[in-house]
Amino acid sequence: MNMTEMGEVVAYLLRYRTAERQPGNGRKRRAAREGQLAERDVCALIDDALDTEREALRDFLAGQGLRLKVFESGDYPGIAPGSRLYALLPDPELEQPPLYTREPVFDALRLRQESRAELAQWYLQLWLLMQTLLYTRLNRALSDVSRYQEATFATSELIGLLREQLETLRAQGEGVPETSRALLEERGEDIARRVKAFIDLQVRAGQLETVREARDGAESEIWQQTLLGALEAEQVGVHHLSHLVDLLSGEPRPSAQEVDDESVSVAEEDRDTSGIAPEADEAQDDLLGMDGDSDAASVDERAAEERA
Structure with missing residues (x-):
């Protein structure tokens, strides 16, 4: 995952907050849109990232007071077998920068x-x-x-x-x-x-x-x-x-x-x-x-x- 792809992953997560390999509850995968990756591509980029690339992604999100958490199918109901849910959450131990608006x-x-x-x-x-x-x-x-x-x-x-x-x-x-x-x-x-x-x-x-x-x-x-x-x-x-x-x-x-x-x-x-x-x-x-x-x-x- 290069820097351009990392930026696209972050942009997707800021837009939707979650990404799933195989969406549950009958939801269809989100398709690509102008300037936005498809959900399947986002999951693939995160799954295939090297440890150093994952660390860089974590550091990038931490700078915004955010963290990416990963949940498997056995963690909570609603996550399909063999699937994986990525959720972008605010980090309670970090201060969020004042770049968001009400x-x-x-x-x-x-x-x-x-x-x-x-x-x-x-x-x-x-x-x-x-x-x-x-x-x-x-x-x-x-x-x-x-x-x-x-x-x-x-x-x-x-x-x-x-x-x-x-x-x-x-x-x-x-x-x-x-x-x-x-x-x-x-x-x-x-x-x-x-x-x-x-x-x-x-x-x-x-x-x-x-x-x-x-x-x-x-x-x-x-x-x-x-x-x-x-x-x-x-x-x-x-x-x-x-x-x-x-x-x-x-x-x-x-x-x-x-x-x-x-x-x-x-x-x-x-x-x-x-x-x-x-x-x-x-x-x-x-x-x-x-x-x-x-x-x-x-x-x-x-x-x-x-x-x-």
């Missing part, structure tokens, strides 16, 4: 002239509700990666959950947090449109895939978590939520004054000139580590999980 997310969710802070709230609400469907409903832990094929939901279910969430907020009356009031200004089909845009983002990011499409409007599309999505969710749990485990195990909680002091300190350090509230900005930074131009969304969802 703009595709804002563009996708924007229906009118909402601010970035309001759009961040919509994304965060939708992401947390999706986790309810993929994990809480199944009584499933983040470490239950092998159960990813069970993690399915219908578009209509996410729409329904979002409607319930908004009704719960409305019931609070004047007690609704200022940052959440923009969510109550939806009109007509706003909810369905935002849910569709959100799901499309997750599909582009390699986090979801369709297992049944709607037919003649008679049924809602059914979506399944991908192995990549389950692996990234587990990574978040292992590397970014250990402090929650301490709380559950009986570690003493900080006093209210300590929490207030820390919040002020964090807000002062993390205030963003874009005008997004610090907490919403953090959530977006962590949830969306990769941009839509590369069609890959690194899901370091630390901030969103902390708020769950």
